[in-house]
Amino acid sequence: MGYLSDIEIAQRCEMRPIYEIAAKAGIPEEYVEPYGKYKAKIDLAMMRDQSRKNGRLVLVTAITPTPAGEGKTTTTIGLADGLSRIGKKVTVALREPSLGPVFGVKGGAAGGGYAQVVPMEDINLHFTGDFHAIGAANNLLAAMLDNHIHQGNALGIDPRKITWRRCVDMNDRQLRYIVDGLGGKANGVPREDGYDITVASEIMAVFCLAESIEDLKARLGRIIVGYTYDDRPVTAAELKAVGAMTALLKDALKPNLVQTLEGTPAFVHGGPFANIAHGCNSVIATRTALKMGEYTVTEAGFGADLGAEKFLDIKCRTAGLTPDAVVVVATVRALKMHGGKPKAALAEEDLAALEKGVPNLLRHVANIRNVYHRPCVVAVNRFPQDTDREIEFIIDKCRALGVNVILSTVWAEGGKGGEALAREVVRLCESEPKEAFTFSYELDDTIENKIEAIVKRVYGGSDVNILPAAQKQITRLTELGFGKLPVCMAKTQYSFSDDPLKIGAPEGFTVTVRNVKVSAGAGFIVALTGDIMTMPGLPRVPAAEKIDVDNTGRISGLF
DSSP: OOOOOHHHHHHHOOOOOHHHHHHHHTOOGGGEEESSSSOEEEOGGGTTOTTSOOOEEEEEEESSOOTTOOOHHHHHHHHHHHHHHTTOOEEEEEOOOOHHHHHSSSOOSSEETTEEEESHHHHHTTTTSHHHHHHHHHHHHHHHHHHHHHTTOTTOEEEEEEOOOEEESSOOGGGSSEEESOSSGGGOOOEEEOEEEGGGSHHHHHHHHOOSHHHHHHHHHHOEEEEETTOOEEETTTTTOHHHHHHHHTTTTSOEEEEETTOOEEEEOOOOOTTTSOOBOOHHHHHHHHHHOSEEEEEBSSSIIIIIHHIIIIIHHHHTOOOSEEEEEEOHHHHHHHTTOOGGGTTSOOHHHHHHHHHHHHHHHHIIIIISOOOEEEEEEOOTTOOHHHHHHHHHHHHTTTOEEEEEOHHHHGGGGGHHHHHHHHHHHHTSOOOOOOOSSOTTSOHHHHHHHIIIIIIOOSEEEEOHHHHHHHHHHHHTTOTTSOEEEEOOSSOSSSOTTOOSSOOSOEEEEEEEEEETTTTEEEEEETTOOSSOOOOSSOGGGGOEEOTTOOEESOO
16 A cells, blocks of 8 residues: 555645634634635734743754755654643744745645645645735835836945845746846846845845834835945835835734644744745744743754754844754664765665764754753654664764654654654753753854854854955945844755765864855844855756646645
C-alpha cells in the first residue's frame, strides 16, 4: 500500500468551522472575521486585552538544511498537537508560505504527513491576500517615487542612487535586473532597476515587526527609498506615501487563524525569508498566540544560524520576547549528508559519515545553550531506515552537552508521535533551572563588531573580510545614526560559512561582507555575504509543472 501525499492527507481532514477553533483558543466571536468556513482574521483589539497573561514560548529551529530534509515546520505542528494531547492548552505561530518556493523547489510550508495546518491549499496559495497587500504597498511606494522624479523632483532624488525596488511574489530571474522608464519623456526617467521577491521586501520585514497600526505607520515612514544628489537619505514619509500604504496593509496586519489536522489553533501570518531578512512570523501573531494558550510553539526559518539567530537577536530584542525552550530538529539522513554521504546512499548505516556530520548539530545546540543560554532539546525525525546504532550515536553526542534527544514520529503519527517531545519541552519549561537570556552581541557595539560577533560566536568562523565598498557604507550609515541597530546577516542557508559547499561544521573560514545597507523601517542593518539573491529563479523542473486542478476544483500536486 502506497503512502498518501501531503495534499491527499490534508484533503481527507474533516476541518472544524473556524468559529469553533477560535472558541477553543478563547477568542470571542466578535473578534473573528471569517474568510470562508475554515480561516479567519483576528481583530487587533484581541492582542490589546490586558486581562490575558502570556503563555510559554517554544522556538523550533533546525540543523543546517540539506536536500534530505529536516522537517522543522512538521515538527512544530506535531509538537503543538502533542502538547494538546498531554493536556496543555496550546497555539501555533507560523509563517505564511511564499509562492516562490511553492512553485519552485522547496514546496509549501504547511507541514507534512499527519502534522499539517489546513486548509493546506489555501495557505500555500493566496490564503487571505496578505502577500498581495504587501506587494501592492511596496509597488505603490515605487510608483510614487518615480512619479515624484517625473513631476519635477522637488526632493532632488538622484536616479542613480535609488535603492527601492519593485517586487512580485514569484521566482522570476528575468526581473532581477531591468531597465525601465523607456519610451520618451512622458513615460518616466530611464534608469537601471530590478525586482525582489515579495518576501525579501522591507515592507514584509516592517509588517512582521510592527506591533500596531501606529507602529506600522511609523516604520513605513522611516523606509529609505534612495538618496539625493548631495547624498541625503529620502524616506517614504517625505514622499507622503505612508497613509496610502497603511490603507493597503490595515486588514493584512490582522493575524490569520487556521487549524492543524488535529484542531489545534494556528496563527499563520507574515513570512520574510531567513537568508535575506529575519525569517520569523509576525510579532502581532506571536503576541496574540501567547495570550491564547499555556504554550505557543513557533519556528524560525532555515538552520539555527539564520532563523534562530535572527529570532533571538532581532525579533526577541525588538518585541521583548523570551523563549522558554528551544527545539533543534535533525535527521540521521541529513547529518550523514553533512558528513559527505551522497543522497542516493542515505538508507545505508554509516557511523563514519554520521560522526563527520554530527558536529553540525552540536554547534547549533551549543549556540543555543552557551550563546543565548536557553534550555534545549534535540528532536530527531526518525526514518524507517535509521538504525538503533545511529540513533544511539546522536544521543551519546548530545548527552555530552547536557541535552536530551527525543525521537519524533509526527510525520507518520501526528500529535501521538510528538507526545514524548511535548513532555520534554514541558519539563524544560517548568522544571529546568533558567539562566538569564543573552544575545550574541550588544546593540551599543559598532556595526563591524556586531558582524564579527555573529560570525565568530554563532557561525564558528575565524575572521570577517569587509570589502572596501561595504566599509564605506558602514561608515556612512554610522554617520546617519544607524550604528546602534541590530544586524541581519544575508547568507547562504546551506552552510555556517558564506560558501554553500562548506557543509558540516567548518572551521577557520572567513566570511566576506560585500554590501551593507539599512532597512530603517524594519529597524536593522543588512549585511550581504556571498551570492545571496533577493529574486530567486525557478529550477530546471519547477514544482509548478506537477500542480493541476480537476473539474471539481480539487487541486493536486501541491506539497
